[in-house]
Amino acid sequence: MKHIKTIAFDADDTLWVNEPIFTKTRLQFETILSKYFEIDNNLEHQLYEVELKNLRLFGYGIKGFMLSMIESAIELTQHKITGADIQNVINLGKEMLTHPVELLPGIQENLEWLKDNYQLIVITKGDLWDQETKIARSGLADYFDHIEIVSEKNASTYRTILDRYQINPSDFLMIGNSLKSDILPVCEIGGHAIHIPFHDTWVHEKIDKHTIGDFSFYELDSIADLKAYLNKK
Amino acid sequence: MKHIKTIAFDADDTLWVNEPIFTKTRLQFETILSKYFEIDNNLEHQLYEVELKNLRLFGYGIKGFMLSMIESAIELTQHKITGADIQNVINLGKEMLTHPVELLPGIQENLEWLKDNYQLIVITKGDLWDQETKIARSGLADYFDHIEIVSEKNASTYRTILDRYQINPSDFLMIGNSLKSDILPVCEIGGHAIHIPFHDTWVHEKIDKHTIGDFSFYELDSIADLKAYLNKK
Known part of the structure; x- marks a missing residue:
C-alpha cells in the first residue's frame, strides 16, 4: 500500500464513540415514556420509523433525532405527553450535543x-x-x-x-x-x-x-x- | 471593477426569499400560543432570547428554530401546552423545510x-x-x-x-x-x-x-x- x-x-x-451515545439516549427516552404506557421491544423500531420518515426533511444529526423523539413521544402517548416531559426529551438531546468526545x-x-x-x-x-x-x-x-x-x-x-x-x-x-x-x-x-x-x-x-x-x-x-x-x- | x-x-x-418565511412562521406560532395567554409584543423578543441561548448548541437553521419554538412554547405556557399543539409547532417547521424557493x-x-x-x-x-x-x-x-x-x-x-x-x-x-x-x-x-x-x-x-x-x-x-x-x- x-x-x-x-x-x-x-x-x-x-x-x-458515537452510536453508543444514541443507544444510551434511546434508553433514557424509553424511561420517560414508560410513565405513559408499558414499553415493549417495538419502541426502538417505532422511533426508527419516525426518524426514517423525517430523514428526507431533517437529514442526519442530533437535532433531527431530537425532533423525531418528540414526534414519536406525542404519537405514542396519543398526545398525552406533558410539556415538562417534552422538555425532558429536549434536555436528552442537549446532553448529546455537549457530550464529551471519547x-x-x-x-x-x-x-x-x-x-x-x-x-x-x-x-x-x-x-x-x-x-x-x-x-x-x-x-x-x-x-x-x-x-x-x-x-x-x-x-x-x-x-x-x-x-x-x-x-x-x-x-x-x-x-x-x-x-x-x-x-x-x-x-x-x-x-x-x-x-x-x-x-x-x-x-x-x-x-x-x-x-x-x-x-x-x-x-x-x-x-x-x-x-x-x-x-x- | x-x-x-x-x-x-x-x-x-x-x-x-428567506426571512419572510421565518416572519410568517413566528406569526403562526403566536396564533398557536394565543390559546394559552394573551400575546403581547414581547413574544418575538422572548423567542429570540431562547434562540440566542440555543445558538451555541444548535447553530443556524430551521431545525434549531423548531426546537427553540418548542422550548419557548413550553416555558411561556408554564408547561401547559398540549402534545397536539407541540405537533402543530413541529408542522410549522416542516412547512418551512418544504417551502417553495422563491x-x-x-x-x-x-x-x-x-x-x-x-x-x-x-x-x-x-x-x-x-x-x-x-x-x-x-x-x-x-x-x-x-x-x-x-x-x-x-x-x-x-x-x-x-x-x-x-x-x-x-x-x-x-x-x-x-x-x-x-x-x-x-x-x-x-x-x-x-x-x-x-x-x-x-x-x-x-x-x-x-x-x-x-x-x-x-x-x-x-x-x-x-x-x-x-x-x-
Whole structure:
C-alpha cells in the first residue's frame, strides 16, 4: 500500500464513540415514556420509523433525532405527553450535543505518525454544526489537512472531494466503520478502503455484505493494525 | 471593477426569499400560543432570547428554530401546552423545510450572463441539509462552480474558501444582504463587497453601520444594477 498518498477518516465510531451515545439516549427516552404506557421491544423500531420518515426533511444529526423523539413521544402517548416531559426529551438531546468526545483507542498515536507521511482528511456525514463542534472538542483538528462535512456519502460525494483536492482515486484510502457510507462508494470510484467495524451500528447504516459485490477492501480489527497494512508491498 | 474574476453570492435573502418565511412562521406560532395567554409584543423578543441561548448548541437553521419554538412554547405556557399543539409547532417547521424557493427578481437573468464571465460561488451560512435542499429546489445549482455551506461567516471562513480555490482577495467580490456576514468579513480580508439590502433582516444579523469603520463597499438597490457596476473602470 506504499502508493497511498491521502488517507481519509470517517469520524463517528471511527475516530470517536458515537452510536453508543444514541443507544444510551434511546434508553433514557424509553424511561420517560414508560410513565405513559408499558414499553415493549417495538419502541426502538417505532422511533426508527419516525426518524426514517423525517430523514428526507431533517437529514442526519442530533437535532433531527431530537425532533423525531418528540414526534414519536406525542404519537405514542396519543398526545398525552406533558410539556415538562417534552422538555425532558429536549434536555436528552442537549446532553448529546455537549457530550464529551471519547476518542477510540489508538487514534491519537496513529494520527501522530500518519500526519508526517500522508495528506489526512476527515470525511464525515451529518449536521454541520454538530460535527464541527465535535471536531473542535476532539482536539484532533490539527492532524487534518482538510475537514469535509457532507450531507450524504455516495460515489458522487467522494468524487467531488477528490476532484477538489486533485487526488487520484488510486492514491486514496478511506477508513471507516460503515460499509454503506465509507467502503462501497469509495470502491465504486476506484479508491481503496479499510473497514474497521464498530460494535454498535445504527440500523440505517447496515447493508448486506453482498451489496459490496466484487469490490475488494480490507477489514481491520482496529487502527492498531493500520501501520502494518500500509507498509505492505 | 474589471479585475474581478470570482463572484460569490450569499443565498438567503440574496438569491431567494428567506426571512419572510421565518416572519410568517413566528406569526403562526403566536396564533398557536394565543390559546394559552394573551400575546403581547414581547413574544418575538422572548423567542429570540431562547434562540440566542440555543445558538451555541444548535447553530443556524430551521431545525434549531423548531426546537427553540418548542422550548419557548413550553416555558411561556408554564408547561401547559398540549402534545397536539407541540405537533402543530413541529408542522410549522416542516412547512418551512418544504417551502417553495422563491427567487428574488432578476437573479436568474443575471446569473445567466455572469456564469460566462466569472467563476461563481454560493457562500451560505446555515444548516447543511436545509441549504443543500434549497439549492436543489432553486434550480440554480448549475450556475455555480462551487457551493460552500458554512456554520459561520467570518474572516477566517472566507480566507479558507479563497485559499481552497486559490482566489486572490483583490479578484474576489462578495454579494449579500448581511453587513455582518457578507460585507464586513470580506472587507477585512481585502476582498470587494456589494451590499444589496433586503427589507426583512433577522435581528441577529443586524450590526451598527459604524462597525464597518473605514472599509469601503458598494450598496446596490437590486441585482439589476450589478452589470453597470462591474463594467465601471
